[in-house]
Amino acid sequence: MNLDSPARRVLTLAPMPPEKCAFALARYSRSPDSIHQSLEWVRSHDSRKFLESFYFQYGHASIADLGHPVLCLEGISELAATEIEDEPLWDGQARSSRYQDFARSGFVTPPELEPGDGNRYRAAGAALLEAYTRTHARVAAHLCEKLPKPESMAEDAYRRNIAARAFDVARYLLFLGVPTGVGQVASIRTLEKQIRRLKASEYQELREIGGEMAAACAAPPACALEENAPREAVAPTLAKYVDADAYTPALRQDLALWARQNLPAPASLDLPGVDLVRPADTAADIVATLLYPVTDRPFRELYDLAAAWPAARRNEVLNLALASRGKRDDLPRQFRGGPYVFDIVMDIGAYRDLHRHRRCHQYRQSYTARLGFETPPAVAGAGLAAEYRAAIEQAHAAAAALPAPASHYLLPFATRSRFLFKMDFAEVEYMARIRTGVKGHFSYRQVAWEMKRRVEEQEPDLGRLLQATPPWVEDPLVR
Numbered sequence: 001m002n003l004d005s006p007a008r009r010v011l012t013l014a015p016m017p018p019e020k021c022a023f024a025l026a027r028y029s030r031s032p033d034s035i036h037q038s039l040e041w042v043r044s045h046d047s048r049k050f051l052e053s054f055y056f057q058y059g060h061a062s063i064a065d066l067g068h069p070v071l072c073l074e075g076i077s078e079l080a081a082t083e084i085e086d087e088p089l090w091d092g093q094a095r096s097s098r099y100q101d102f103a104r105s106g107f108v109t110p111p112e113l114e115p116g117d118g119n120r121y122r123a124a125g126a127a128l129l130e131a132y133t134r135t136h137a138r139v140a141a142h143l144c145e146k147l148p149k150p151e152s153m154a155e156d157a158y159r160r161n162i163a164a165r166a167f168d169v170a171r172y173l174l175f176l177g178v179p180t181g182v183g184q185v186a187s188i189r190t191l192e193k194q195i196r197r198l199k200a201s202e203y204q205e206l207r208e209i210g211g212e213m214a215a216a217c218a219a220p221p222a223c224a225l226e227e228n229a230p231r232e233a234v235a236p237t238l239a240k241y242v243d244a245d246a247y248t249p250a251l252r253q254d255l256a257l258w259a260r261q262n263l264p265a266p267a268s269l270d271l272p273g274v275d276l277v278r279p280a281d282t283a284a285d286i287v288a289t290l291l292y293p294v295t296d297r298p299f300r301e302l303y304d305l306a307a308a309w310p311a312a313r314r315n316e317v318l319n320l321a322l323a324s325r326g327k328r329d330d331l332p333r334q335f336r337g338g339p340y341v342f343d344i345v346m347d348i349g350a351y352r353d354l355h356r357h358r359r360c361h362q363y364r365q366s367y368t369a370r371l372g373f374e375t376p377p378a379v380a381g382a383g384l385a386a387e388y389r390a391a392i393e394q395a396h397a398a399a400a401a402l403p404a405p406a407s408h409y410l411l412p413f414a415t416r417s418r419f420l421f422k423m424d425f426a427e428v429e430y431m432a433r434i435r436t437g438v439k440g441h442f443s444y445r446q447v448a449w450e451m452k453r454r455v456e457e458q459e460p461d462l463g464r465l466l467q468a469t470p471p472w473v474e475d476p477l478v479r
Contacts, residue, residue, distance in 0.1 A: 011035055017232045018067030019048070022188060025066040048237045064189035069217060069234045071191075072183045073209065077108035078352070079176035079409055080205050084184070087194050088333075088358055092184030097171040097349070097413075098164050098441075103133040107177040110406035112204040117402050121177075124398035124410055128173050131391035135384055136163075136170035142382035147476055161477045168441055169378045171349055173391060176367070177409035188238050191217070199244035202405045207244075214239045250324040251332060256294040258320055263291070267301050274447060275300055276454035277341040281307045285341070287317045289334040292420055293363050296370065299343040299420055336361045338422035342451055347374040349413030350443040357431060360423035367408040369396040371416035374443060428455060429466055436468040438475040445471050 013035070016024070020042055028038040073084060081094045107125045109118055140162055149158040186194065191213075198210030216222070218239035220231045277300050279285035287309075288302035295302070306314055321332055338361060346354075348367070355362065373396075379388045392412055399410040423431075428451060434440075435448035449471050456463030 013039075015226075017234060018069045018188060019235050019237055020067075020232075022063055022065075022067030026063045062189075064192065064238075065187040067188045067235065068185050069188065069191060070183070070185050071213065071216065072181065073213075074181045075108070075179050076182065076209060077177050077205060077409060078174070078180050079203065080108075080209060081180050081182050082176075082352060082355060083198065083201060083203070083206050084182055084194070084209070085355065086362075087186065087190055088361070089190050090184060090186050090194075090358065092182055092186070094182045094352075095180045097174060097352075098167050101136070101167070102174055102178050103129055103136075105179050107175070108179055108205065108409065109177070110203070110205060110409050111208070113402070113406050117406070120398060121402060121406075121410060124395055125175065125177055128175055128391060128395050128410075128412060129178075131387065132170050132173040135173055135379070135382075135388065136166045138382045138384055139169045139378050140166035142378065143476070146381070150477070153477065158477070165476050169376045172347070172374065172376060172379075172414035173388070173412055174349075175395065175410055175412045176348065188235055191235070192238055192242055193245075195238075195242040196245040197248065199242070200246065200249050202249075203408075210242075210244075214242045245329075247324055247326055247329045248332070251321060252294060254320050254323065255290055255317070258317065259291050259295050262316075263295070263297075263305070266297055269298055269301055271298055271300060271343075272450065272454075273345045274450035274454055275343045276451070276458060277303055277343065278339060278458065279303060279337070279341060282337075283311075283314050283318070284309075285337055286335055287314050289337070289363060289420070289422075290317055290321050290332070293334075293365055296365055296368065296418070298418070299341060333361060334363065336422070338424050338427075340423050340425065340428050340455070342421045342423075342454070344419050344421060344447060345371055345416050346419065346447050347413060347443055348411060348415050348417060350441070350447055351417070351419055352413070353441060353444045354419075354421070354431070354435065354447065357421075357427065359427045359430070360421050362422075363420040365418045366405075367411055367415070367417050369399060369411060369415055371418065373412065373414040373416055375414070376442065425462060428452075432466045432468040436471070438469060438473060442471065445469075 013021070013024075023045075024035075024038050024042045027033075027041060028035055031038065033041070073081075076084070085092065085094065107122075107129070109121055109125075113121055143162050143165055147162070149155065195210045195213050198206045198213070201207050201210070217235040218233055220233055224231070275298065279288075281303075284303055284306035287306040288299055291297075291302050291306075292299055306317075321334070325331075351364070373392050375385070375388060379385055392414055395410055395412050396415070399407040402410065431448050432452040432455075436445050436452070440448075449468055452463065452466045452468045455466060
């Protein structure tokens with residue numbers, strides 16, 4: 001072979017079952033053969049035996065990054081979609097609440113609810129969807145009066161923009177139980193971790209979905225774009241090795257117990273809705289992050305406590321975090337970090353949008369109605385303030401009467417909760433620039449703007465590099 005003038009240096013491969021793709025590329029990397037020869041080898045050998053030996057038994061994890069199954073999950077709750085998407089190395093999209101009317105979609109009832117609680121849940125869910133429908137119609141009419149159609153804009157484009165902006169407001173009354181769909185492309189390794197995590201979830205719906213994902217991987221594809229596409233099982237070997245993750249639930253339980261027994265009374269800190277912490281003590285940062293999801297305390301309070309503790313007390317938490325770790329378990333994600341730590345109190349709807357950012361590390365506290373809810377300005381403009389408040393408060397009261405965690409399904413998107421985002425400066429810049437644009441939802445625009453302001457306050461020389469559009473700059477008919 002003449003390497004000075006190869007006939008063809010770049011070759012594309014036709015689609016093949018993900019496990020066979022992983023087998024072919026792994027074999028290609030481990031031999032001097034061409035890709036043509038490696039594919040011939042794969043056709044005559046069993047990919048399942050290869051993966052069982054080299055990935056699941058010997059632990060050559062990178063092999064499982066070479067195959068990428070495509071999965072679609074339909075009719076799942078927004079709560080389930082959020083948990084499904086909670087993978088750092090994940091590509092996918094969920095259905096948008098901006099372009100679809102959820103009024104007739106119904107909602108998912110948590111399967112763990114007893115009949116009586118189920119009836120109460122369904123009544124409260126139906127009331128929220130009725131309020132959602134009324135709010136959308138009233139806000140759309142209000143926006144038509146406030147924003148007449150420009151002469152240069154086509155009527156159908158104008159109506160679509162008005163409807164979308166009205167859905168931006170009405171979506172605050174959607175709740176975590178409304179149905180959605182998610183399409184994802186993930187490596188076999190990520191899919192394995194995802195299924196194991198879902199099977200160990202506190203939510204029954206997610207435990208069931210985890211089992212269904214494994215079963216789907218063991219079966220031929222349910223649908224194919226091309227008529228002659230391969231009909232072999234998508235990832236049959238993966239499906240055999242996805243027991244529920246035992247480590248993460250044990251870790252959470254141990255940390256929650258330690259926090260209840262050892263943390264002092266909560267401090268009364270007056271903090272902004274977006275608080276930026278720049279940790280200087282790595283051990284204190286990790287300890288605070290471990291405790292954050294199992295408490296309802298601000299990160300700054302936990303970090304200051306951990307920084308003041310003697311090493312022995314911090315080591316109690318660190319050792320506890322690793323006590324139940326198995327041979328194949330990664331370090332908990334709380335050990336990952338970034339120099340910019342944003343503790344954010346925001347509505348669930350804004351979190352659903354910002355949660356899509358993968359170039360950062362994210363943690364959340366348990367969903368709760370304790371922090372109140374957001375009210376978009378257009379609600380008052382449309383004369384709906386009292387009706388909107390009543391709908392949210394009734395939903396919160398109904399959720400409080402239901403057992404946790406099923407009660408979380410009834411929380412409207414307007415509900416505030418506490419979320420932690422850790423990132424480097426490049427991601428701060430990206431979020432500030434992208435998420436403050438006039439095409440964005442006003443809720444997360446405000447969050448991204450406050451992130452920029454916190455950086456400017458603490459690091460003016462870097463803060464000046466952050467390009468962002470102020471939330472008061474609007475162009476509602478831009479999409």
